[in-house]
Amino acid sequence: MSTPDVPSVSRFFRATAVFVAALLVGIMLPLGAAQPASAATVNVDLGERCVLRVDAEYSLASGLSISPATRNLEVVLPPMLWDIGHSLSWTLTGPNGSTSSFEEDVPAGAQSFVVPIGAELFTPGQPTQGQFELKFWGFRSKCPHDNSETVTETNFVADLAIAATGPVDARIELTEDNATSSTGGDPYDAKFSYADPAFPGTVDAQWGDTISIEAPAGFWLSGPEGRWTNPQADALLQTSVEGGDWFSLSPSISSDGSTARVTLPMAPSPPSPGNEDYWIDGVGDLTIKLSENETWSSSSVSANQSLSLPTPAVQGTEPEIEGVPAVGRTLTAIPGTWEEYAYLSYQWMRDGVPIDEYWDATTATHVVGTLDAGTRLTVSVTGSNATRIPTTLTSAPTALVPASVPGQMSTPSTVMASQSATVLWSLPYADGASPITGYRVRTYTAGGLIKTQTAPATARTAVVTGLIDGTAYSFDVAAINAIGAGPASGRSAETSYVADTTAPTVRTVIPVSGSSGATLDGNVRATFSEGVIGLTATSFVLKQGTTTVAGSVTLVGEALTFDPAASLLPDRTYTATIAGLKDPSGNTMVTKTWSFITGPAPVVTATSPASGATGASQTGDVSAVLSEPIVSFTAANFTLRQGTTSVAGAVSYDAATRTARFNPTSTLPADRPFTASVFGIKDAAGNLMSTKSWVFTTGPAPTVLSSTPESAARAVAQSTDVSAIFSEAITGLNSSTFTLRQGTTPVAAGVMYDPTTRTATLDPSEQLALDTSYTATLTRIKDAAGNVLADRVWTFTTGPQPTVTTVSPAAGATGVAPGTNTAPTPVTAAFSESVTGLSSTTFTLQRGSTSIAGAVTYNATTRVATLTPSSALLGATTYTATLTGGIADTAGNPLTVKTWSFTTGNVTSVPTVVSTNPTSTSTGVALGTSTARTPITVNFSEPVSGVSTSTFTVKQGTTAVAGAVTYNSTTRVATFTPAGPLLADRTYTASVTSGIKSASGGALAAAQSWSFITGPRPTITSKSPASVATGVSRTANVTATFSEAVTGLPTTAASTTVMTIKQTVSGTATAAVVSYNATTRVATLNPSSTLLANTQYTATITSGVRDVAGNRLSPVTWNFTTGS
Known part of the structure; x- marks a missing residue:
C-alpha cells in the first residue's frame, strides 16, 4: 500500500x-x-528538541517609569527563548552612582524572570535617569544529534526613567518586533534539532x-x-x-x-x-x-x-416461545427481528443446558418430551453471515413443564421355561418427573392380550405362569408413576417353550482375559449366552494368587457382576472362575476361568505449570509428576510445542520424586500458549500410560501499577473517581469486574478504560457519602494473552477531616487567669464532629519547651476536649496548646495539627503542701536517739518564706515538742528536728500555719495538720510449734508470745481471721478458735479437729494485731509438720 x-x-x-x-x-x-x-x-x-546556536540582540524603548518603591522588575522573554536554559547577569546603575548586580541561572521552560532592584540606587525625592543592562552569557547547549556545542553572548540594554511616582512593580517585555542585531546579520539565526x-x-x-x-x-x-x-x-x-x-x-x-x-x-x-x-x-x-x-x-x-476497528456483530432482537409447555405439546420459536441476510440457527435448552436427546432440539419447533418434564425450556437463536461476528440471543424461560407419565421402555427380553416365562426389562429413559411406583407386564398370543400383571418399582424381572408349552407368546412392559402408566414398550419377539439341551456359555468378560492395567476400583463382569440361574456363594470366585477376594455377586438375566469389598491391589494378577450356573432348562454351564493384571497404568498426578495456567514463567522448567515408578524415560517421551512449532530443550527424569522435567534451551516468548505432552511411558508391570497433554500461557500477568485514591487513603473527596493504572493493555473491564462497595452495598457507577494510558476509571453516579469507608475491587481482568490479573482490593475513607471550631483560651489571648492549684485554668477545644484518640499525648500544653502535666477528658455530647493542668499556671507566661493528628473522626480521618498560644496575667500565687514525712496516720515511726533525732518534714508546691518554730510546730497531745526548724529553698522542704528522742508509742501532731507565704506574698491557703504514731511495733518473741518443726503432735495447740500488750485478738476462745492455720500444700483452711491472755501476752489457736498425720501446716498472724498505741504487727507466717 x-x-x-x-x-x-x-x-x-x-x-x-x-x-x-x-x-x-x-x-x-x-x-x-x-x-x-x-x-x-x-x-x-x-x-528531544534542543538549540544549537542563538545570536541576537534586543533593545528597549527608554523612558520606563519606576518608583523608588519598586523592588522587583519582571523581564518577559520572547517565545523563541522559552525552551532554552540561560545563564544571566544584570547590572543596574542608579543616579547616585550606586550599582546593583546579580547573576542567576534561568532553567529551560521559563518564560520570564525577575530582577531585584536595590533601594541603594536611589536618592529619595530626586527623579533621575538610570540604565538597565541584561546580558546573556556563557549559554551552552549540546545536541545529541550532532554533538555540537556553542557559546554565545547577547546583551539587552534599556534606559529607564526613574520617577518618584509610579507602579510598585514594573514589567518589560522583550519581543521580536524590536529586535536588532549587533552584527547586522539575521537576528533569527537560530538552529533547532528534533x-x-x-x-x-x-x-x-x-x-x-x-x-x-x-x-x-x-x-x-x-x-x-x-x-x-x-x-x-x-x-x-x-x-x-x-x-x-x-x-x-x-x-x-x-x-x-x-x-x-x-x-x-x-x-x-x-x-x-x-x-x-x-x-x-x-x-x-x-x-x-x-x-x-x-x-x-x-x-x-x-x-x-x-x-x-472491531468486526460488527449481527444485529437482532430477543426470541420468544409460543405454545403450551407440556409433554406432547409443540413449542414454536419466534426468532425476533434480524438484519437482512442473517442466517438463523436454533438450540432448545432444558434449564439452560442444551437438549441433545431429541432430533428437533435444533429446529424452530420442539415437541415437549418426557425428559423435559419438571424443567423450564428456553430457545437460543444465533444470527450469522459470512462477514459478521455471530450473535446469540436467548428467550425467557417457559413455565415449569408439568410431570407426566414415564417414558416408553425398551422392548423386554424373555426366557421361556416349561409352562412359564421370565420377562426381563431395563429402566425407562425418563420417569416423567415423578418417581416410578411399579411396572405393568402384559402377555399376548396370536389371539391378542390374555394376561396383565404388575411388578414392584424395584423389580427388573417378572415370572409369568400358567403358560402352555409349545404355544408362542410375546410380552410388553410399561412403567407406572403417580400420573399413570407410560407408553407400552414394543412387544418382545414371539417365542414358545421348546426343551433346551444346550448349556449356557460365557460370552464376554471384563476385565478381558489376559489384559493389564485393570482398574483397582472397578467390578468384574461376565455376560452369558442366555439367562442363567442358580447363583450360590461358590458360583463366582476371584483370587489373587491363593487368596480369595471378598465381595458381593449379583446375577440379572444374562449379566453377572462381582463387586469387590475393597479396592484390588495394584500390579497384581487376579484369576476369576464362574461355575455351576444353569439355564432355566437346567443345563449346567462349562466352568469359565480367566486372568487379568491390575493397573493402574502410570498417570500424571501434577504438572508445572498447571493445566490452563496463565502468567507462567518464561524461564522455568516444565515438569510432570508420575503416579508410580516407570521403566524408562527419554527425550522422546516429553515434548513442548508453541502452536505447531517444537520447542528445543533438555529432558530429565528424577526417579526419587518420579518427576519428568523439560528445560527449554532458551527463554519462552511472553504471552504465548504452549502445549506440553508426556507419552509412551510404562510401569514395571507393563501398563502403558495414556498420553497426557496440557496447555499453559506464559506471562507476565498484568499488575496494577497504581491506584487512586491510594489504599488506606483518608479524607478523600466525595466527588472523586476511582482509577487504576495497569502494567500492560488489558481486557474484560466492565461494571462487574471493576466495582466499588460501601460495606456490602454496591455503588452505582460507570466504568471506562483508556487504552492509551492503560487506565481504568470508575465514576460513581452520585457523590460518595461523608466519613465512609469504601472498598474498590478489580477481578477477572486479563491481558491480551489471557493472563489473569490477581484480584486487587483496596479501601479508602471519604472526608471531611475534623476541624477545631473554637478554643479556650482563645488564640493570642492575654491576661488569662492562671487559676489555683486546686482549681487550675482548663484549656478546651471544640471539634466540628465527633472524634477519637484524645489523650495526654495528642492534646498537650507547653511553657516554652517544658511540657505541662495535666489530665485530658472528652465530652462526646458537646464534642469538647478539656486539658486540666495539674496545678496553677504561672503568671505573665506564654503557653502553647497543641492538638495532633493522632486525633481522628469516627471514620478515621485525622485532624490537621492545631496549635495556638495564650498568655497568663500577673497574679499572686498561693502555696500548698505537697507531701509530709512522716505521712498522716503513719505508725511505728522511729523514736530517734540522743545523737540522731527523727526529723519531721513538709514539702511545699513552690518557694516559700516565713518558715519558723512559730509557723511549723509539733505536739504530743497538748504538749509542745521542743526542736529546731530549717528550710531548704532549693527543694522547698521545711524540717522540724526534735531536741531529743520521741517517746515510744505516742501520737504526735505536726502543724504549719498561714504565716508561710509564697514569693509573691500568697499565704498558705489554711493551716494544715497531720498525725503519726511512734514505735516500736509489736513483734512475736516465741512460737509453738517452732518454725519448721517436725513430728508435731496432731492435737497440739499453736501459740505465739508478743513483745508487748496487743489488741485485735479475742480474749475468749472464738474464730478469727487474724490468726489462722491451713494445710500448706492444698491450702485447705483448718477450723480453729483463738484466745489471747493479756497477762502472759500469749495468743493460743486451738484446732477444732485433730490435725492430719505427716502433713505440713502454715500458721499466719496478720497486721490486724496492734499495740495499745496503734502500731501494727508486721504479718508473721511459719510452717511445721505433724507426726504420725
Missing part, C-alpha cells in the same frame, strides 16, 4: 518549521449497522469514532486527508464509504491549531449474497501536517499510527 501525496501547507507562519507525519491507519471494515460514536486520542511526540515524532501503538477504535490528534506545545496542525482501498480484492470499496472510490477525511481543527478531530465513517451496510468477497479489510492512508511557529529551520519526519 502506498502513502498518498501530501498537499502543500495551507497556512504560512513567519519563521515556521513544517513537520509532516504520515499516519498509516489499518482498519478492519466489517459489515453491519453503525455503532455509537466514541473517542480516541493520538498524541504526537516530537522527541528527534523523529512518534505515535503510540495500535489504538482501539469503533466505526463512527472521532479520533483526536493533539499537537505538542508550540505546534499547529493542518490536514489531514485520507483514501481507503481494499488490498485483498485489489479494488476500491465502491459504495461502502460515502458512495465513491475514495473520500477525504474532513478534519475539524481548533482555532489555535492545537487539535484536529477526524471522524471515521460509519460501518457499511451488509452486502447482498454472493458479493461478500467485495467486503474484506479496508486500509486507509491518513496524512497529518504539523507546523511549528517561532522557528526558522525545517525538516521532514514521519511516523506510523494504527487504528484497530
